[in-house]
Amino acid sequence: MSFHRYPLLGVDKPFIGLKNYIALLSEDPYFWGVVKNTFLWTFVSIGISFIFSMGVALLLNQELKGRNVFRALSILPWAIPPVVASLTWTMFYDPFLGLFNHILYKLGIIRSYHAWLSEEATVLPSLVLVVFWKYNAFLIIGLLAGLQGIPMQLYESAKIDGANTVQRFFYITLPQLKPIILVLLTLQIIWRFNHFDIVWVMTRGGPAHLSHLIATYAYQHAFISLEFGYASAIGVIGMVFLGIFIVILVGRMK
Amino acid sequence: MKKIGDTISWLLMLTVLTVSFAGSGMVVAQEKVKLSYISNMWREVAVATQEKQLEEFKKTHPNIELEPTLYIPWGDYRMWLLKALASGTLPDVIQHGVEFLDEFAQHGTFLPLDKYITGDHYNRIVKIAWESAKVEETIYGLPHSIWLEPAFMYRTDIFKEEGIEPPQIGEAWTMEEALSVAKKLTKDLDGDGEIDRWGWVERGRAGWIFLKHFGWHIRTWDGNIIRKLPDGRWKSGMDLPGTRDTIRFFIDLHTKHKVAPKAAIGYGFEDWRSGFITGKIAMGSMGTWLGSILYRENPDVKWSAMNLPSGKIPITQIATFVMSISSQTEHPDEAWELAKWLTTQTVEDRIKIADIQGCVVVFKNVLERPEYQEEPMRAVFKPFFQGLATGEIENLRMWARHPNPQYADIMISVVAPTVHNIILGKMSFEEGIEYMEKEINKKLRYFG
Numbered sequence: 221m222s223f224h225r226y227p228l229l230g231v232d233k234p235f236i237g238l239k240n241y242i243a244l245l246s247e248d249p250y251f252w253g254v255v256k257n258t259f260l261w262t263f264v265s266i267g268i269s270f271i272f273s274m275g276v277a278l279l280l281n282q283e284l285k286g287r288n289v290f291r292a293l294s295i296l297p298w299a300i301p302p303v304v305a306s307l308t309w310t311m312f313y314d315p316f317l318g319l320f321n322h323i324l325y326k327l328g329i330i331r332s333y334h335a336w337l338s339e340e341a342t343v344l345p346s347l348v349l350v351v352f353w354k355y356n357a358f359l360i361i362g363l364l365a366g367l368q369g370i371p372m373q374l375y376e377s378a379k380i381d382g383a384n385t386v387q388r389f390f391y392i393t394l395p396q397l398k399p400i401i402l403v404l405l406t407l408q409i410i411w412r413f414n415h416f417d418i419v420w421v422m423t424r425g426g427p428a429h430l431s432h433l434i435a436t437y438a439y440q441h442a443f444i445s446l447e448f449g450y451a452s453a454i455g456v457i458g459m460v461f462l463g464i465f466i467v468i469l470v471g472r473m474k
Numbered sequence: 475m476k477k478i479g480d481t482i483s484w485l486l487m488l489t490v491l492t493v494s495f496a497g498s499g500m501v502v503a504q505e506k507v508k509l510s511y512i513s514n515m516w517r518e519v520a521v522a523t524q525e526k527q528l529e530e531f532k533k534t535h536p537n538i539e540l541e542p543t544l545y546i547p548w549g550d551y552r553m554w555l556l557k558a559l560a561s562g563t564l565p566d567v568i569q570h571g572v573e574f575l576d577e578f579a580q581h582g583t584f585l586p587l588d589k590y591i592t593g594d595h596y597n598r599i600v601k602i603a604w605e606s607a608k609v610e611e612t613i614y615g616l617p618h619s620i621w622l623e624p625a626f627m628y629r630t631d632i633f634k635e636e637g638i639e640p641p642q643i644g645e646a647w648t649m650e651e652a653l654s655v656a657k658k659l660t661k662d663l664d665g666d667g668e669i670d671r672w673g674w675v676e677r678g679r680a681g682w683i684f685l686k687h688f689g690w691h692i693r694t695w696d697g698n699i700i701r702k703l704p705d706g707r708w709k710s711g712m713d714l715p716g717t718r719d720t721i722r723f724f725i726d727l728h729t730k731h732k733v734a735p736k737a738a739i740g741y742g743f744e745d746w747r748s749g750f751i752t753g754k755i756a757m758g759s760m761g762t763w764l765g766s767i768l769y770r771e772n773p774d775v776k777w778s779a780m781n782l783p784s785g786k787i788p789i790t791q792i793a794t795f796v797m798s799i800s801s802q803t804e805h806p807d808e809a810w811e812l813a814k815w816l817t818t819q820t821v822e823d824r825i826k827i828a829d830i831q832g833c834v835v836v837f838k839n840v841l842e843r844p845e846y847q848e849e850p851m852r853a854v855f856k857p858f859f860q861g862l863a864t865g866e867i868e869n870l871r872m873w874a875r876h877p878n879p880q881y882a883d884i885m886i887s888v889v890a891p892t893v894h895n896i897i898l899g900k901m902s903f904e905e906g907i908e909y910m911e912k913e914i915n916k917k918l919r920y921f922g
Binding site: 311331427441 | 553556560666668678679681735736737738739740741744745748749752754883886887890891894895898900909917
């Protein structure tokens with residue numbers, strides 16, 4: 221399909237070779253911005269999520285009072301349907317009545333209310349915050365499961381040898397978690413790179429295409445502009461980028 | 475022996491007759507007609523009212539079985555219809571809006587209805603509504619509800635506070651007059667150096683929102699983003715002075731005159747509404763359907779509506795809902811019965827649904843009633859009732875009549891992000907015009 225001009229309702233769908241790819245890679249003024257958004261979205265959100273989730277998993281691995289309640293609460297955002305979460309956060313971010321503005325204003329963090337989903341500087345970080353809140357649970361559960369599989373004798377031996385907490389974390393915990401971290405990272409990269417629902421519901425990729433990801437950009441071309449050939453080309457290029465990362469990560473698993 | 479033979483013959487005949495009647499009964503049962511119907515009922519009350527209409531239809535038409543789908547979000551409606559058209563699964567009866575008529579009529583989606591419409595039927599409905607249901611003089615839908623898309627809404631309490639008199643009913647400000655008022659209304663109310671109230675805000679979010687709120691600007695400045703050449707081909711209208719004036723004026727609201735925040739380029743309906751009800755937005759264009767919502771959900775907010783400000787030519791934009799019949803239907807007569815039932819034969823239910831959805835009905839004898847016009851929930855239509863009933867509205871335009879099917883996509887995919895990028899300072903005005911010229915022509919060629 222990506223090698224054709226492919227309008228939805230047209231009878232003619234002529235073969236045009238690489239024209240869609242050439243137009244996309246060299247003439248589309250928004251595409252490389254979309255790619256940049258997708259990379260930022262994927263790796264910044266995963267990076268922040270990973271650090272946060274590791275911290276929470278380490279805490280939940282301790283013998284704490286009410287640990288089970290906290291474990292259940294950490295899964296709650298994941299259980300909420302993405303569209304419901306997106307609509308709720310949209311209200312939360314409302315430029316005039318939203319709770320987000322109200323809280324930050326009262327805390328003195330902002331001097332005036334912002335249109336978080338409409339301003340160039342804040343639209344993508346605002347969306348990243350939503351995906352961070354929504355999808356940490358999977359990382360927390362995975363890392364927690366990994367932590368619980370590490371034999372205690374390793375830590376005890378290390379303590380006897382004089383290793384402190386930080387050293388035990390870097391020389392025992394992380395190496396022991398490496399296989400599970402790679403699996404979690406691979407899955408997270410695939411899911412976040414292909415993300416669609418939160419962005420489409422909250423901003424439709426706007427304003428001015430500033431929050432488009434590869435998936436939403438392809439969707440816009442397919443289902444708004446009805447240019448299925450061009451949209452397919454976007455999808456193929458996205459798949460190539462993602463494929464490169466997967467190959468690297470899978471290679472590290474061996 | 476003969477008696478036994480006679481008895482057997484009678485029994486056989488009786489069996490054959492019984493089976494025949496039973497068989498024809500099955501045939502009658504199989505002749506029950508199935509009709510599918512889609513609509514976009516917004517709210518539970520509207521859904522309940524429509525369900526009541528459908529139940530009553532089933533009672534009076536027992537040979538018809540209905541398969542209704544009453545809630546498809548308006549934002550997804552066009553795509554839903556396109557997919558149904560492409561896959562040959564169009565419902566028999568389709569409620570839709572005037573914005574889809576040209577595009578889908580060109581694809582042969584709808585059945586012409588001229589042969590079904592009697593003189594009496596035609597005369598019951600206001601002329602301007604019929605215009606919204608016609609493509610090249612062929613009627614493709616039964617209009618039933620009408621609204622302004624948009625009207626110019628304003629906070630009456632803020633106007634009073636600032637000593638501003640709105641124009642009289644039937645009159646309109648010029649764009650310059652409206653801009654002058656907007657500048658007066660835009661204020662830093664608490665002296666902290668930040669604007670607390672914006673004088674004139676248009677919703678800018680890309681999509682149908684931009685189409686509505688930029689579209690009327692283009693028309694009043696006598697521009698067009700695409701135009702038809704004498705040889706029948708289409709090309710970009712970026713070379714038209716009216717088009718450039720529109721884009722310039724719209725951008726200047728945000729950048730030069732600063733009566734709207736730059737962030738308004740991303741405002742959706744809820745953003746604008748919350749700004750309006752909190753008094754942060756003093757005026758702007760909005761569909762009159764907001765009136766119904768404000769009436770029910772924000773009764774303390776003091777507001778009214780006026781005619782759109784006028785650029786080179788004054789305009790009033792209306793929109794309609796119409797009921798069409800699919801060209802793929804196998805039961806056109808039954809589909810017509812349903813379409814008629816849902817529009818002209820259950821007028822009180824239609825009035826109720828129109829009120830919930832922020833519209834008025836298209837029936838002359840209803841529109842002319844003083845008690846209909848005076849009802850507070852229809853206050854937003856006050857400047858327009860006389861014109862709607864008589865059809866005497868100057869420069870009346872259907873908000874979304876697009877003679878070229880690519881119009882909506884061009885506005886959404888090319889014009890909106892480019893105008894937004896100019897507002898954000900990422901492109902100069904001339905760069906933006908040049909880019910739009912190129913991209914619009916490319917899209918028009920892509921689709922032939």
